Amino acid sequence: MSVEETGYPPFPAGETLLARTPDRARPDQGGAAEPLxxxxxxxxxxxxxxxxxxxxxxxxxxxxAGRMLAIIGESGSGKSVSVRALMGLLPETATITGxxxxxxxxxxxxxxxxxxxxxxADIAMVFQDPTRSxxxxxxxxxxxxxxxxxxxxxxRNAARDRAIELxxxxxxxxxERRLVEYPHQLSGGMRQRVMIAIALAAExxxxxxxEATTALDVTTQAQIMELLLELQERLGMAVLMxxxxxxxxxxxxxxxxxxxxxxxxxxxxxxTLFEHVRMPYTQALLGAIPRLxxxxxxxxxxxxxxxxxxxxxxxxxxxxxxxxSADEQCADEPPFAEHEPGHWWACWHPVRDGA
Amino acid sequence: xxxxxxxxxxESRVLSRVLGSPSVRLIGKRVLMAVPIILGVSILTFxxxxxxxxxxxxxxxxxDATAAQVRALEQELGLDQPxxxxxxxxLGGAVQGDLGNSLISGQPVSGELGSRxxxxxxxxxxxxxxxxxxxxxxxxxxxxKPNRLVDRISMVVSITGLSVANYVLALLLVLVxxxxxTVFPAIGFVPxxxxxxANLHSLALPAAAIAFPLxxxxxxxxxxxxxxxxxxxxxxxxxxxxxxGPWRVLLRHAFRNSSFGLITVVGLNLGTLIGSTxxxxxxxxxxxxxxxxxxxxxxxxxxxxxxxxxxxxIIAVLANLVADLLYAVLDPRIRYGSR
Ligand SMILES: Nc1ncnc2c1ncn2[C@@H]1O[C@H](COP(=O)(O)OP(=O)(O)OP(=O)(O)O)[C@@H](O)[C@H]1O
Ligand code: SF4
Ligand SMILES: [Mg+2]
Numbered sequence: 001m002s003v004e005e006t007g008y009p010p011f012p013a014g015e016t017l018l019a020r021t022p023d024r025a026r027p028d029q030g031g032a033a034e035p036l037x038x039x040x041x042x043x044x045x046x047x048x049x050x051x052x053x054x055x056x057x058x059x060x061x062x063x064x065a066g067r068m069l070a071i072i073g074e075s076g077s078g079k080s081v082s083v084r085a086l087m088g089l090l091p092e093t094a095t096i097t098g099x100x101x102x103x104x105x106x107x108x109x110x111x112x113x114x115x116x117x118x119x120x121a122d123i124a125m126v127f128q129d130p131t132r133s134x135x136x137x138x139x140x141x142x143x144x145x146x147x148x149x150x151x152x153x154x155x156r157n158a159a160r161d162r163a164i165e166l167x168x169x170x171x172x173x174x175x176e177r178r179l180v181e182y183p184h185q186l187s188g189g190m191r192q193r194v195m196i197a198i199a200l201a202a203e204x205x206x207x208x209x210x211e212a213t214t215a216l217d218v219t220t221q222a223q224i225m226e227l228l229l230e231l232q233e234r235l236g237m238a239v240l241m242x243x244x245x246x247x248x249x250x251x252x253x254x255x256x257x258x259x260x261x262x263x264x265x266x267x268x269x270x271x272t273l274f275e276h277v278r279m280p281y282t283q284a285l286l287g288a289i290p291r292l293x294x295x296x297x298x299x300x301x302x303x304x305x306x307x308x309x310x311x312x313x314x315x316x317x318x319x320x321x322x323x324x325s326a327d328e329q330c331a332d333e334p335p336f337a338e339h340e341p342g343h344w345w346a347c348w349h350p351v352r353d354g355a
Numbered sequence: 356x357x358x359x360x361x362x363x364x365x366e367s368r369v370l371s372r373v374l375g376s377p378s379v380r381l382i383g384k385r386v387l388m389a390v391p392i393i394l395g396v397s398i399l400t401f402x403x404x405x406x407x408x409x410x411x412x413x414x415x416x417x418x419d420a421t422a423a424q425v426r427a428l429e430q431e432l433g434l435d436q437p438x439x440x441x442x443x444x445x446l447g448g449a450v451q452g453d454l455g456n457s458l459i460s461g462q463p464v465s466g467e468l469g470s471r472x473x474x475x476x477x478x479x480x481x482x483x484x485x486x487x488x489x490x491x492x493x494x495x496x497x498x499x500k501p502n503r504l505v506d507r508i509s510m511v512v513s514i515t516g517l518s519v520a521n522y523v524l525a526l527l528l529v530l531v532x533x534x535x536x537t538v539f540p541a542i543g544f545v546p547x548x549x550x551x552x553a554n555l556h557s558l559a560l561p562a563a564a565i566a567f568p569l570x571x572x573x574x575x576x577x578x579x580x581x582x583x584x585x586x587x588x589x590x591x592x593x594x595x596x597x598x599x600g601p602w603r604v605l606l607r608h609a610f611r612n613s614s615f616g617l618i619t620v621v622g623l624n625l626g627t628l629i630g631s632t633x634x635x636x637x638x639x640x641x642x643x644x645x646x647x648x649x650x651x652x653x654x655x656x657x658x659x660x661x662x663x664x665x666x667x668x669i670i671a672v673l674a675n676l677v678a679d680l681l682y683a684v685l686d687p688r689i690r691y692g693s694r
Pocket of ligand 3: 211
């Protein structure tokens with residue numbers, strides 16, 4: 001961590017997984033109001049060699065405006081692919097079907113020029129590795145003003161002023177100096193702040209953070225999450241955070257989706273999910289029922305068994321080969337449904353409380 | 356008593372910063388490396404020449420000369436000395452800037468080199484500008500839509516171009532443009548002093564023959580690197596996620612980064628470029644260094660051969676140095692000494 005980065009509130013020490021979640025959870029706004037983002041039966045298939053990789057298989061969720069939703073799931077479960085599909089950032093080998101409505105208008109199948117107009121302006125994204133995500137040969141200033149000017153008719157000076165404003169917004173000290181620096185002259189945390197500034201350039205209503213803190217050390221990670229939280233509240237943005245880190249999701253997100261083999265298998269407000277786990281897969285991810293003495297930022301425990309083969313998914317519950325509760329019924333696909341108020345899951349034999 | 360003023364600390368700091376700057380260190384290292392390279396090349400040339408049967412004395416006197424005549428001329432030219440002595444002799448002059456006199460004509464080599472360097476230099480420069488000037492836009496168009504029409508055509512053309520030797524290409528060009536269409540001369544050189552148009556006209560075919568394989572090579576390289584950047588680099592995704600246009604992503608982001616690789620490749624390739632002038636000058640009867648070199652080898656005029664080879668070596672070393680410096684100046688990661 002660099003000297004410049006001290007002075008931000010450190011992550012409160014000793015805070016546990018569940019201690020923070022209740023006051024983050026707000027009354028459910030998803031019911032009556034039109035959600036900002038509504039994803040329905042989203043599917044993404046890649047052509048690779050002669051084979052078809054089913055990366056996303058009928059993913060559905062809703063994200064109300066101004067809320068923070070976390071998507072968790074093990075590596076390869078389709079988290080990144082599903083959000084890149086929303087922004088039209090997948091390679092040409094991808095076929096996207098289903099529906100993703102942003103503020104009532106459909107994103108799937110949107111022609112590229114229209115999609116381009118929405119990228120950054122409606123939905124912006126911050127990526128995992130700020131070192132690789134910034135152009136190494138371009139000054140920070142140009143990388144930000146380029147994003148500003150993509151959606152606003154602004155001259156150089158106005159764009160520069162706006163870039164300084166954005167760097168102040170993400171709390172990067174001495175913004176004027178940063179503008180003329182190159183990414184390698186900044187620390188990892190500072191680079192990620194620059195990435196966030198770029199993402200905020202056109203005032204998006206949805207910010208997607210795809211493992212935005214995974215590459216950072218724990219202290220910097222907490223600072224970046226606190227920043228995202230503050231920005232979410234200040235700018236009234238919705239945030240979709242993708243994480244490997246259950247503790248991080250539980251601490252910051254209001255709602256959590258658990259993905260497995262390209263679909264949602266459990267969905268609930270963060271507090272509910274971690275207190276009343278229903279899906280055996282989620283339970284396996286947690287290692288056990290969440291305990292208060294768990295480290296808040298422990299990495300996702302690896303689940304026993306093989307990750308599913310996305311080129312040949314079995315019929316029925318995709319988790320069955322690894323599930324200890326599996327039986328004959330699991331050969332039929334369990335429906336993803338709201339079994340308890342606000343709590344959705346897809347499983348024939350849900351885990352009971354205290355089990 | 357003499358008092359030496361203490362060195363101004365500010366001055367020495369500036370000095371050490373300049374001397375310690377990556378570019379200056381690079382130049383220093385390269386100049387030091389160039390010495391053994393050029394020395395090695397000249398020794399090797401000398402050695403190979405001493406293995407070829409026949410010498411300049413026989414060449415001058417012709418096949419009818421008696422053994423005694425040949426021996427007398429050998430003595431006069433110093434050819435009876437052992438090879439090591441002759442080399443050291445030559446080297447002694449060369450380090451003082453005296454490249455010696457031609458064994459055949461007796462004229463100083465440096466005079467001849469100057470005018471021929473201009474011809475070869477123009478040919479190389481022209482071929483260089485043509486190949487890069489065409490490769491960059493074609494590669495950009497091909498990478499803009501990979502595997503589409505432009506890309507496929509450029510792929511076929513460049514693979515063909517890379518598999519045809521440039522002397523074959525030269526002969527084809529002569530056949531088509533000089534013999535059949537008679538739009539360009541088959542041989543000969545018109546100096547710049549007689550008009551730019553006429554000069555370029557006389558160099559068009561030889562420059563094209565050298566430029567075409569290079570164009571193919573640079574196009575392939577740049578297109579491949581651009582596509583790799585566009586499909587594999589995270590910062591490209593960031594750029595696209597900003598909502599900027601596809602051309603801007605390609606030019607501002609991918610090309611900017613690919614250009615560093617291109618500079619390196621071009622630098623490494625300059626040796627080949629210079630080498631190809633030897634045969635092309637021969638085919639088109641251009642009075643350049645390459646032609647001089649071949650003539651000198653035929654007449655066993657090792658003084659002239661040495662001069663040509665050393666000039667080629669110096670040019671190749673300088674070209675690589677320029678490419679590296681350009682790289683260092685353009686790439687901020689190197690400019691700021693972080694890598
Ligand atoms: N361009 C592509 N072509 C073919 N398959 C792909 C492509 N991109 C991703 N996939 C596959 O899609 C699946 C989901 O990938 P994705 O990147 O969404 O996983 P993830 O959940 O984000 O994992 P991680 O936690 O490792 O980031 C993986 O099996 C991956 O191999
Ligand atoms: S449906 Fe069956 S196999 Fe799937 S998670 Fe539930 S119990 Fe396990
Ligand atoms: Mg991912």
